[in-house]
Amino acid sequence: MTPRLGGGPPDCDSSLYTLREHVSLKPYHTFGLAAKARFFCEINSESALLALLKSPVFIKYPHVFLGEGSNTLFTRDFPGIVVRLCIKGIRRLAEDDESIYLKVSAGENWHDFVIYTLKSHCYGLENLSLIPGSVGASPVQNIGAYGVEAKDFIAQVDAIDIVSGEKRVFENKECHFSYRDSCFKGVLKGRYVITSVSFRLAKQAKLKLDYADLKESLKKTGLNNPAPLDVSDVICSLRQAKLPDPDEIGNAGSFFKNPVVSEAHYFSLKKQFSGIKSFKLASQEYKIPAGWLIECCGFKGESIGSVGIYEKQALVLINDAEASGEDVHRAIAKITERVNITFGILLEVEPILL
Numbered sequence: 001m002t003p004r005l006g007g008g009p010p011d012c013d014s015s016l017y018t019l020r021e022h023v024s025l026k027p028y029h030t031f032g033l034a035a036k037a038r039f040f041c042e043i044n045s046e047s048a049l050l051a052l053l054k055s056p057v058f059i060k061y062p063h064v065f066l067g068e069g070s071n072t073l074f075t076r077d078f079p080g081i082v083v084r085l086c087i088k089g090i091r092r093l094a095e096d097d098e099s100i101y102l103k104v105s106a107g108e109n110w111h112d113f114v115i116y117t118l119k120s121h122c123y124g125l126e127n128l129s130l131i132p133g134s135v136g137a138s139p140v141q142n143i144g145a146y147g148v149e150a151k152d153f154i155a156q157v158d159a160i161d162i163v164s165g166e167k168r169v170f171e172n173k174e175c176h177f178s179y180r181d182s183c184f185k186g187v188l189k190g191r192y193v194i195t196s197v198s199f200r201l202a203k204q205a206k207l208k209l210d211y212a213d214l215k216e217s218l219k220k221t222g223l224n225n226p227a228p229l230d231v232s233d234v235i236c237s238l239r240q241a242k243l244p245d246p247d248e249i250g251n252a253g254s255f256f257k258n259p260v261v262s263e264a265h266y267f268s269l270k271k272q273f274s275g276i277k278s279f280k281l282a283s284q285e286y287k288i289p290a291g292w293l294i295e296c297c298g299f300k301g302e303s304i305g306s307v308g309i310y311e312k313q314a315l316v317l318i319n320d321a322e323a324s325g326e327d328v329h330r331a332i333a334k335i336t337e338r339v340n341i342t343f344g345i346l347l348e349v350e351p352i353l354l
């Protein structure tokens with residue numbers, strides 16, 4: 001513990017947080033690479049966060065905010081301060097005839113929160129069950145699964161300006177949500193730290209069951225009229241069957257974004273690859289599953305150095321053993337090059353690589 005490093009102006013109370021030095025980041029990101037942080041700090045309250053933002057060490061060094069590290073890879077030692085948001089709390093703000101409003105602190109675990117909502121008869125998030133990570137990160141990439149996105153239920157995001165320390169409330173529209181994206185990942189990247197997220201949830205469930213896998217699995221269970229918790233259970237089973245558990249195998253979920261190509265590009269590919277999988281967008285463009293492209297290039301189940309391409313889903317890269325950051329970069333280069341040569345499509349990495 002080095003509280004001296006956090007010292008500073010009188011309103012910057014360094015006793016509110018503990019700053020550690022040369023900390024292994026392996027346990028703090030689900031891919032589990034062996035990188036170290038020059039400084040590491042867990043934040044349990046808004047006042048501790050405000051004090052840290054004003055501390056000389058925060059001002060002097062580069063910094064990154066972290067939830068549960070399920071969408072972040074530390075591919076090298078981080079030369080500054082890694083700040084892990086651990087602020088907890090769920091508060092019922094208000095309700096009307098149709099909705100219940102809940103304000104949830106950034107450090108709450110996403111799946112625990114989803115289960116809490118379902119048990120409290122607040123509906124909407126059932127399809128987002130078992131997505132790893134924290135509530136605070138959910139608006140950053142507008143998490144989504146099985147035809148539902150967090151943006152459909154986020155009412156407001158409470159954040160603090162990292163430079164001025166001022167609080168700001170972002171209404172849903174101001175977050176500029178889109179597919180796996182928001183202003184927090186785009187124009188305002190690195191400017192705000194999210195302290196809590198307010199959700200508007202439904203009192204009456206309106207289940208979204210159109211997604212093919214989900215429909216089929218529900219059919220198999222024989223439940224004609226599933227309750228939201230049944231849907232959550234089925235989704236958990238589907239995810240467990242398809243995706244590696246980060247507690248057992250290091251991974252960061254989908255490693256590449258599904259690329260979108262023009263109509264002309266799609267039809268030229270279809271001539272060469274009759275089995276091409278696609279999803280037509282309203283813009284007349286086509287979204288192609290990145291996992292299918294990678295699989296077609298023969299990578300599924302293979303390893304590149306110590307980075308594996310998951311045998312059940314080629315979109316997921318795994319830490320075979322003691323993968324290094326260089327192994328990850330090598331695997332990305334090899335996969336993106338082969339996909340580009342074969343399909344003329346440049347894949348984009350989804351998680352944040354540091």
Ligand SMILES: Cc1cc2nc3c(=O)[nH]c(=O)nc-3n(C[C@H](O)[C@H](O)[C@H](O)COP(=O)(O)OP(=O)(O)OC[C@H]3O[C@@H](n4cnc5c(N)ncnc54)[C@H](O)[C@@H]3O)c2cc1C
Pocket residue numbers: 030064065066067068069070071072085106131132133134135136137138140141142143144145184192193194195243244245246251252253254352
């Ligand atoms: C097995 C697996 C399956 C997955 N499945 C899905 C899926 O179905 N759908 C999906 O959308 N994602 C999925 N993901 C990705 C991941 O779960 C989400 O991106 C999740 O929101 C990340 O949360 P986190 O707390 O771990 O974020 P982190 O990795 O800690 O952070 C992600 C980014 O958000 C920033 N950030 C985090 N907290 C804050 C904060 N409080 N304020 C400001 N910035 C912050 C970080 O700086 C970083 O840039 C999956 C990941 C894994 C490992």
